Amino acid sequence: MEKILEVKDLELSFDTFAGEVKAIRGVNFDVLKGETLAIVGESGSGKSVTTKSIMRLLPDSSTRYKNGAINFDGKNLLSISEKEMQKIRGKDISMIFQDPMTSLNPTMTIGKQIMEPLLKHRGLSKKEARTNAIELLTLVGMPEPEARMKEYPHQQSGGQRQRIVIAIALACNPKLLIADEPTTALDVTIQAQILELMKDLQKKISTSIIFITHDLGVVANVADRVAVMYGGQIVEVGTVDEIFYNPQHPYTWGLLSSMPSLDLGEDKLYAIPGTPPDLLNPPIGDAFALRSEYALAIDLEERPPLFQVSDTHYAATWLLHPEAPVVTPPPAIVERMKKFPGSRYYEEKHGGES
Amino acid sequence: MAKYIVKRIAYMFMSLFIIATATFFLMKMLPGSPLQSAAKLSPEQRAVVYEKYGLNDPLPTQYVKYMGNLLQGDFGTSFQFKNADVMTLILKKLEYSMILGTQALIVGTIIGIVLGMIAALKQNTIWDYGSTIIAILGISIPSFVFAVLLQYVFAVNLEWFDVGLWKGWKSSVLPSIALAIGPVAIAARFIRTEMIEVLSSDYILLAKAKGANGFEIAFKHALRNALIPLITVLGPVAAGLLTGSLVVEQIFAIPGIGEQFVKSISSNDFSVIMGTTIFFSVFLIVIILIVDILYGVIDPRIRLSGGDK
Numbered sequence A: 001m002e003k004i005l006e007v008k009d010l011e012l013s014f015d016t017f018a019g020e021v022k023a024i025r026g027v028n029f030d031v032l033k034g035e036t037l038a039i040v041g042e043s044g045s046g047k048s049v050t051t052k053s054i055m056r057l058l059p060d061s062s063t064r065y066k067n068g069a070i071n072f073d074g075k076n077l078l079s080i081s082e083k084e085m086q087k088i089r090g091k092d093i094s095m096i097f098q099d100p101m102t103s104l105n106p107t108m109t110i111g112k113q114i115m116e117p118l119l120k121h122r123g124l125s126k127k128e129a130r131t132n133a134i135e136l137l138t139l140v141g142m143p144e145p146e147a148r149m150k151e152y153p154h155q156q157s158g159g160q161r162q163r164i165v166i167a168i169a170l171a172c173n174p175k176l177l178i179a180d181e182p183t184t185a186l187d188v189t190i191q192a193q194i195l196e197l198m199k200d201l202q203k204k205i206s207t208s209i210i211f212i213t214h215d216l217g218v219v220a221n222v223a224d225r226v227a228v229m230y231g232g233q234i235v236e237v238g239t240v241d242e243i244f245y246n247p248q249h250p251y252t253w254g255l256l257s258s259m260p261s262l263d264l265g266e267d268k269l270y271a272i273p274g275t276p277p278d279l280l281n282p283p284i285g286d287a288f289a290l291r292s293e294y295a296l297a298i299d300l301e302e303r304p305p306l307f308q309v310s311d312t313h314y315a316a317t318w319l320l321h322p323e324a325p326v327v328t329p330p331p332a333i334v335e336r337m338k339k340f341p342g343s344r345y346y347e348e349k350h351g352g353e354s
Numbered sequence B: 001m002a003k004y005i006v007k008r009i010a011y012m013f014m015s016l017f018i019i020a021t022a023t024f025f026l027m028k029m030l031p032g033s034p035l036q037s038a039a040k041l042s043p044e045q046r047a048v049v050y051e052k053y054g055l056n057d058p059l060p061t062q063y064v065k066y067m068g069n070l071l072q073g074d075f076g077t078s079f080q081f082k083n084a085d086v087m088t089l090i091l092k093k094l095e096y097s098m099i100l101g102t103q104a105l106i107v108g109t110i111i112g113i114v115l116g117m118i119a120a121l122k123q124n125t126i127w128d129y130g131s132t133i134i135a136i137l138g139i140s141i142p143s144f145v146f147a148v149l150l151q152y153v154f155a156v157n158l159e160w161f162d163v164g165l166w167k168g169w170k171s172s173v174l175p176s177i178a179l180a181i182g183p184v185a186i187a188a189r190f191i192r193t194e195m196i197e198v199l200s201s202d203y204i205l206l207a208k209a210k211g212a213n214g215f216e217i218a219f220k221h222a223l224r225n226a227l228i229p230l231i232t233v234l235g236p237v238a239a240g241l242l243t244g245s246l247v248v249e250q251i252f253a254i255p256g257i258g259e260q261f262v263k264s265i266s267s268n269d270f271s272v273i274m275g276t277t278i279f280f281s282v283f284l285i286v287i288i289l290i291v292d293i294l295y296g297v298i299d300p301r302i303r304l305s306g307g308d309k
Helices: A047-054 A082-088 A110-121 A126-139 A158-170 A188-205 A216-222 A240-245 A250-257 A331-337 B002-029 B043-053 B059-071 B086-121 B126-140 B143-157 B169-199 B202-209 B214-226 B228-242 B246-251 B257-266 B270-298 B300-308
Strands: A003-016 A019-032 A036-040 A063-072 A093-096 A176-180 A208-213 A225-230 A233-239
Touching: A003 A047, A003 A208, A019 A036, A019 A047, A019 A063, A019 A208, A019 A233, A036 A047, A036 A216, A047 A063, A047 A176, A047 A208, A093 A158, A093 B202, A110 A126, A110 A158, A126 A158, A158 A188, A188 A216, A208 A216, A216 A240, A225 A240, A225 A250, A233 A240, A233 A250, A240 A331, A250 A331, B002 B059, B002 B270, B059 B270, B086 B126, B086 B169, B086 B214, B086 B228, B086 B246, B086 B257, B086 B270, B126 B169, B143 B169, B143 B246, B169 B214, B169 B228, B169 B246, B202 B214, B214 B228, B228 B270, B246 B257, B257 B270, B270 B300
Parallel strands: A036 A208, A036 A225, A093 A176, A176 A208
Antiparallel strands: A003 A019, A003 A063, A225 A233
């Protein structure tokens, strides 16, 4: 499969009054053509920063790109000029933001906001852009698209606004769409509608999508592959099945265990103990070690490399080292692994049982 | 919207009635009379004049009479100038003040907005500090200091303008500049603060993500959203400017309304005091109405709620 985006050894810091915050500490991942890659992790793990750095939307004054490359379309996005970047933004890469209530300009009509990228990047005439914008509104399922063109954002509901934001993002048929928690600010029924819409759209226009979320339920629903981020690093990456049914990193175990489940019937919902690492003084070894009951001595001294589990599955934990002791994951994880062919707990279903 | 404006105009007349009443009684409480300085009059002559102008009537009678005339659009005649109709007098003087005020307001606001935008876009650079210093100077130094300075440099030393003489539009340049310093400072300060806030909002980030360049972000997306608080403060500033500034008019010897107002108070010229006060009030109230309508033009959210009422 063709790679559309390649993030290589990305290291990024913010200068703050308290000192240098090492927000991204060596991140590597690819996005393949037509796939949906989900990036999951808790608040402050660096998922939003990673994607904003792809679009170079972080404030210039305080952001320092220390290392690495972001290769897109044969160019390193970190080394091109701002002017060239402006030609890519909204055209080849576009973004859907978290809060539709604040991400539309309150004093501009919806029509104008959708037409803006069309006029700018595709060189359409005003009339063509208008027709196109109405088509986009129809595509994202807005009722009465023509009447909407003259309306303002405050006249729309949250779900409708997010549809408009999606229409803007899709205006120029981008090669890569970044969705930064697009459903977090919406209520549950609207969330389902927007997810359904995004899945639908992907089938229609075959864009690659980076989907940032902290909601694992959403991930299972939309993604092809999943990258788990923690403390400014990717700790595990694999296909949806591999991450959900054969997770290797203790942090992924924690995340999956803290998902409510109907099967297990436990009364208490698991929560990962402790707090996220302080990225002003990031830990030397595995960033998750201090919160992990499976931490080894080496976790505190040396950062684990990404160990290969399968062709598509990698995890950065010393537990995968050949000399590491064998540990038993939490019961919820063992239950999951039983369903995954190739995991060490796999139980083959025998015929004849009822 | 039409219903809303009609309602506002009704309120406007109510406010005017209250203002006229309050001014009338306050003015009558002032010591002295219009004829105080005319020492040559004998007590008999004085009594005749008082009788003629109805100044001997009890206050309530005078009040009812004045308000009755006012309703018919009659502001009375001046005590100070021989048989001068107050309305004509005010309109003549107001013209000068309006020329100065309008020029100062338009030029001052535009320069202020530009300075404020530069400061916000180049935050914490030499541009920002320069614009902030201008704003602080403009707010803290009274306009008459600038007026004297301008007159000294451009009229006395360079002789580009006449000193203390009204000779058509050219004479309005220096006083307009002196008056414009205020709006420059206010606009620069408000636009800077508001722009900085707007520029960090999500919809500006989205505009950037659409590929908009710096110019488009500043003018198409940010400016309109940053204008709202400025309009609020500019309303009263506009009223003050258009109704004339006493001190600046004195310095440049402009026969404007500001100067006239003070003269009429010191000479107890009752009908001119009343007339000028009512004029100023109408001005302020109309400008506030315009500001409210402008809100709706700039911000569609306000437009809608205004129409619903």
